Amino acid sequence: MMKIPDMVAKVLLTAVVALPAVAFANPATLNHPGRTLAANCFQCHGTDGYGMESLAGESAAEIVEEMLEMKWDTANKDIMNVHAQAYTDEEVALIADYFSKQ
Amino acid sequence: MNRRDFLRYLSMGAAAGLTLPLEQVLAAAAVPGNTGANGRVVVVGGGMAGAAVAKYLRLWGGTGVKVTLVEPNAIYYSNIFSNKVLTGDTTLAKLAYNYTALKKNYGIEVKTTSVTAIDPTSKQVKLADGGTLPYEHLVLAPGITFDALSVSGTIGNKAKIVHAWQAGPQTVSLQAQVKAMTNKDTFILTIPPKPYRCPPGPYERACVVADYLTRVKKGGKVIVLDANNGILAEPNNFGKAFTSIHKNITYVPNAILNSIDADTGTVNTAVGSFKGKVINAIPAQRAASIITQSGLGLANDTTGKWAGVDLLSYESTAVAKIHVIGDSHASGQPKAGHIANAEAKVCADAIVRAMRGESPNPNPRTNSACYTPITKTTASWLSVAFKYDPALKTMVPAGAGVVESATINKDNYEEMNKWFSNLMSDTFA
Structure with missing residues (x-):
């Protein structure tokens, strides 16, 4: 028979694995000009950046730096390079600002 | 296999999607108050496009946007990863999603029935269960149908x-x-x-x-x-x-x-x-019958099989206030679940703006990404980001264009599992 702490651990593990991302209404980004751009990141990074490859709450400067690095590294054909190369520097800044405010 | 065998098969696993008490606690926080957008939206079809548009209409539109999702099936089985069912790597039960999270987290009304007729003059849809639903905007996300062999x-x-x-x-x-x-x-x-x-x-x-x-x-x-x-x-x-x-x-x-x-x-x-x-x-495939048999001329692309839309809002080019997203619309974008989710967001944003008396975003962006298993442990990927070309009035590849992974490897396989998990949460939770 399973010991109670094991049962708790099992339930918790199940809960963590099964817990879907639930979005929150965030007044800071409700009508943010980068919202529909950033929404293109949600599929792989979670709604509003809350996911397994989380972006929510990252500093804007850091996101911009990483995105521009991938944007200009055209020799590298990794999946994020493909996406970084699709946006202007201004759009990258808006996307970064959006996630930094989550 | 008959229907009863199928149901028995499903009951061997947890067929239902995810229902956690914690979601209920969080639910009230998900939808913002009135954003100035007010009106009723009926969404037809609860696949990748329909579920996502329902969610984002509420998440971005707030409490003034009333959303009803009409879908005849209580459970959606993901087409993505369903090839892995064929080899026993996963089961259909593990690919089952329901609409509980959309109801609880976003206050979306879900009707488990189908639409039998659309009246664009009185702006209402008739349901198979005898009811009618009025709408200010109607979003059709019915997917595909198959030609006879x-x-x-x-x-x-x-x-x-x-x-x-x-x-x-x-x-x-x-x-x-x-x-x-x-x-x-x-x-x-x-x-x-x-x-x-x-x-x-x-x-x-x-x-x-x-x-x-x-x-x-x-x-x-x-x-x-x-x-x-x-x-x-x-x-x-x-x-x-x-x-x-x-x-x-x-x-x-x-x-x-x-x-x-x-x-x-x-x-x-x-x-x-x-x-x-x-x-x-x-x-061979064409848009689902609600598009091709509606009598409204919705299947108006050059082949007569798919719905022509204004890609700024996904509004039908045949009938006002009817939007068509996902596989059943005609554009250069692929017919697939990941990009259907992106189209849904563009559509949701355009409807919310319209309800506020605003024009749609002139620069909508979408993207497609698809990881594909090649063996039991390795995968490749294909990706493209689209931007709107105002001269051609269509979505065109941006930046690097359509790119496939340079290699087939195990890292891609691990990324694939994360991609799937996030994509399904962004769509159904």
Whole structure:
């Protein structure tokens, strides 16, 4: 028979694995000009950046730096390079600002 | 397999999606108050496009946007990853999603029924359960329907010819047929002319079935009969997979399907006849009947099979206030779940803006990403980001264009699992 702490651990593990991302209404980004751009990141990074490859709450400067690095590294054909190369520097800044405010 | 067997099969796993008390606690926080957008939206179809548009209408539009989702099935089985059901790597029950989170987290009303008629003058839809629903905006996300195949044979043999291109009972049937194969048998896959749902999907299926036959059955062949003149998606990766990874695959282009004799297992095509033990025929496709049979002229693209839309809002070019998203609309974007989610967000944003008296975003962006298993442990990917071309009034590839992964490897396989998990949460939770 399973010991109670094991049962708790099992339930918790199940809960963590099964817990879907639930979005929150965030007044800071409700009508943010980068919202529909950033929404293109949600599929792989979670709604509003809350996911397994989380972006929510990252500093804007850091996101911009990483995105521009991938944007200009055209020799590298990794999946994020493909996406970084699709946006202007201004759009990258808006996307970064959006996630930094989550 | 009959319906009862199918239900029994499903009950072996947890068929329902995720319902956690914690969600209820969080629910009130998900939808903002009144954002200035007020009105009723009816969404028809609860697949990747329909579920996402319902969620984002509430998440971005707030409490003034009343959303009703009409979907005849209580459970959505993900087409993405359903090829892995064929090889026993996953089960249909693990690909089951319901609408509980959309109801609880976002206050979306869900009606488990179908739409029988649309009246664009009085702006209401009629439901199969006898009810009617008024709308200010109607979003149609009904997916695809299949053209009939020319199949001869006994009723029992004809029933074995399945497409399994909509995850559900046919997936289970095909899995049983693959499982019953021996190392002497041949699996025949027919690919329809483009456009069809999920461009890399059939090639992926050929790979994972070939891999399964080699690993588990220690033999067996796959013949791919492609109506198109070459591999449509990831030509480098699948070309490599067909020639050097899965040497038991024979790829035949220009094999336009004429007929199938289910009794003898013969597939007749424009380039000859082929025999196999299992015949997996994916028919040509068009928008679901609510688009093609509505009597409203919604299927108004050049082929008459798909809905023409204004890509700034996905509003039909035939009927005002009716939007069409996902596989049933006509554009240069692929018909696939990941990009359907992106189209849904553009549509939701445009409807919310319209309700506030604003114009749609003049620069909508969408993206497509698809990871595809090549073996049980390795995968490739295909991706493209789209931008709006105002001169052509269409979505065109931005930046690097359509790119496939440079390699097929285990890292991609791990990324694939994360991608799937996030994509499904972004759509259904």
